[in-house]
Amino acid sequence: MIPTIKRAGWATRSALATLAPALVLCALAAMPAVAIAAESTLPPLRNVAAEAADAARRGEPLVVLVTLPGCRYCETVRRGYLAPQAARGELVVREVDMAAGTPLRDAAGRMTTARDWARGQGVRVAPTVLFLDGNGQSAATPLRGIQPDFYGAYLEQALDAARERVRAGQAPDNPQGQSTGMRAGSVPAGPSIASR
Secondary structure (H helix, E strand, O other): OOOOOOOOOHHHHHHHHHHHHHHHHHHHHHHHHHHHHHOOOOOEOOEHHHHHHHHHHOOOOEEEEEEOOOOHHHHHHHHHHHHHHHHOOOOEEEEEEOOOOOEEEOOOOOEEEHHHHHHHOOOOEEOEEEEEOOOOOEOOOOEEOOOOOOHHHHHHHHHHHHHHHHHHOOOOOOOOOOOOOOOOOOOOOOOOEEOO
16 A cells, blocks of 8 residues: 655745745855855965975875866865865875966965976876975875876875985985886876866
8 A cells, every 4th residue: 555645734834935935044144154165175285395394294105286277086085085085184284286386485485486396396197296305305106197006006105205315314216206117106197187
């Protein structure tokens, strides 16, 4: 036997008519939160020397996500990997838009732009994740592009290498992060967006 719904009486219709505007207002109030979440970013990189030194004092590398506007792979790395760890206090993470003319201070204390700094780090694709030591120099091989199936493992491997170097005060074998083929901490080429 299937239950039937009896026709709503005037009291039910009156209650729905009273609640309808409130429900619409609640839905509209939630929309800005959805828009903000869709445009999530990490704190911007503003001063490489100061922020890298601060991270190193905590025994951590400064992790820098280099992005492009509208890059869905960047959003995957940001939301799926870096932002959750940063929210738990596990990482010191900053973000740089590799196409922006946003001013920032480099590791030597000179003013430059986000675009020029990213180029100087050898970044050619987005997303790229850099791992910097207390001097603002590379502490591990950068992660370029994304391999969704194994990205978490590649990220943890690079973080372990960077943490070890930061805690030991050592420079990596490959300070400019040049691609040298597969080795510990490197990620095979995956989906990315090339720089403009």
